[in-house]
Amino acid sequence: MLEEEIQERYGELLAQGKLMEAMEQMREAGLIGEGNMLPDNIREIFRNAQNAIWNRRSSDEEQTEKAADELDPDHPLARTIRQQEALRVHMQNKADLYNRSQGYLNETDGIDCPLCRNRGYTEEIRFSGYYCSVLVQCKCMKQRRSWQRIRKSGLEENIRRQTFDSFKVESSWQERIRQRAEQYVQDRSAGWFYIGGAVGCGKTHICTAICGELLKRNMSVRYMCWPSESVRLKRQVNEEEYESGIREYKECDVLYIDDFFKVGRARDAVKPSDADLKLAYQIVNARYLARKRTIVSSEWLVDELMAFDEATASRIYEMSKGYTLQVARDKGKNYRYLDR
Numbered sequence: 001m002l003e004e005e006i007q008e009r010y011g012e013l014l015a016q017g018k019l020m021e022a023m024e025q026m027r028e029a030g031l032i033g034e035g036n037m038l039p040d041n042i043r044e045i046f047r048n049a050q051n052a053i054w055n056r057r058s059s060d061e062e063q064t065e066k067a068a069d070e071l072d073p074d075h076p077l078a079r080t081i082r083q084q085e086a087l088r089v090h091m092q093n094k095a096d097l098y099n100r101s102q103g104y105l106n107e108t109d110g111i112d113c114p115l116c117r118n119r120g121y122t123e124e125i126r127f128s129g130y131y132c133s134v135l136v137q138c139k140c141m142k143q144r145r146s147w148q149r150i151r152k153s154g155l156e157e158n159i160r161r162q163t164f165d166s167f168k169v170e171s172s173w174q175e176r177i178r179q180r181a182e183q184y185v186q187d188r189s190a191g192w193f194y195i196g197g198a199v200g201c202g203k204t205h206i207c208t209a210i211c212g213e214l215l216k217r218n219m220s221v222r223y224m225c226w227p228s229e230s231v232r233l234k235r236q237v238n239e240e241e242y243e244s245g246i247r248e249y250k251e252c253d254v255l256y257i258d259d260f261f262k263v264g265r266a267r268d269a270v271k272p273s274d275a276d277l278k279l280a281y282q283i284v285n286a287r288y289l290a291r292k293r294t295i296v297s298s299e300w301l302v303d304e305l306m307a308f309d310e311a312t313a314s315r316i317y318e319m320s321k322g323y324t325l326q327v328a329r330d331k332g333k334n335y336r337y338l339d340r
C-alpha cells in the first residue's frame, strides 16, 4: 500500500495519538506481518506521528501561556496557572526526554516496538489535583513476558524447531493434521484444539507449531507440561499457594497443556487420580467459562476422557468443535485418523 493511502486511512488515528489502535488496525489489514518486525515505511510513519505529538505539545504550552497573559498578571489565578503550567512543562519535558530514549529489550527477546522504543514503558503526565508522572506499561510487554515464560518453560528451542514446515508428512492423515492445525491458527473465531491418541504421531510437534504461530500473532501463550506441573501443583499443601499456582493457567490468553492426564511412565497407562481430575476440572472449567483458547495434547482419546470425568471431557469436546483430532493405532500398527 502506498504511503499516501496509509496516511489517508490511518492519519486521523495517528494524529489523535492513538498509535496502538492504528497499529492493531494495520496488523488486521495485513499491512504489518505476523512477526514482530515492522516494514520500514510504517516504522517511519509511527516515528513521524510521535514527533508530531511532541511538537503539538509545545504549541499547547504556548496557548496556556497566552491564556495566563490575558489575565491581569497579578491576579492570583494567573499566578496559579503559571505555576501549574511551569510544573507541568517541566515534568513533560522530563517525560519526553525519557520517551525519546532508546531501550534495549529487543536485544534479548527480538521484539521490536516503535511505540516505546523497546523500553517497555512510557512516561505520562497525569493530573489529579496536582501533576504527577506515571510509567505506563507498553502493550509489547505482554508479548515480551510471554516469550520470557516460554523461554523459562524450555519450549523456546522447540518453538524454533517444531514448526508447520518441519512437521513430517509421510501419509495423508499427517497431511490432514497439519492442514487442520494451520486452519486453526487462521481461524479467529476458533475455540480449542485437541489432539489425542497414539504416542509418537507428532502431537507435541503440531501443538508447539500452533503456539509458535499464535505467539507471532501477539498472543501470550502459557505452556503447561501436565505430568510435571500436575505433580507440583498437587503438592502445594496450603490452599492459597495452590490457588495462585493455577491462577495463571486459568487466566492466560492461550494455554497449551501437553500430555494431558498422563500419569506415570509412558507405557503404563495409569488412570488419573481424583486430585488430577479436580485440578483438570478447575483449569478447564475456568477457561471454558472465559472462552479462552486452549490447546491440548494427550495420549487419551476423547471417549476415554469421558470415562474419567464427563464434566471436564464434555467441555473440551464442546470447545474444540471442528478441531478435535485423534490418532488411533489399529491392530496392524498403522495409524488411523479419527475426525469428527
Ligand SMILES: [Zn+2]
Binding pocket: 113, 114, 115, 116, 117, 118, 119, 120, 121, 138, 139, 140, 141
Ligand atoms: Zn512497546
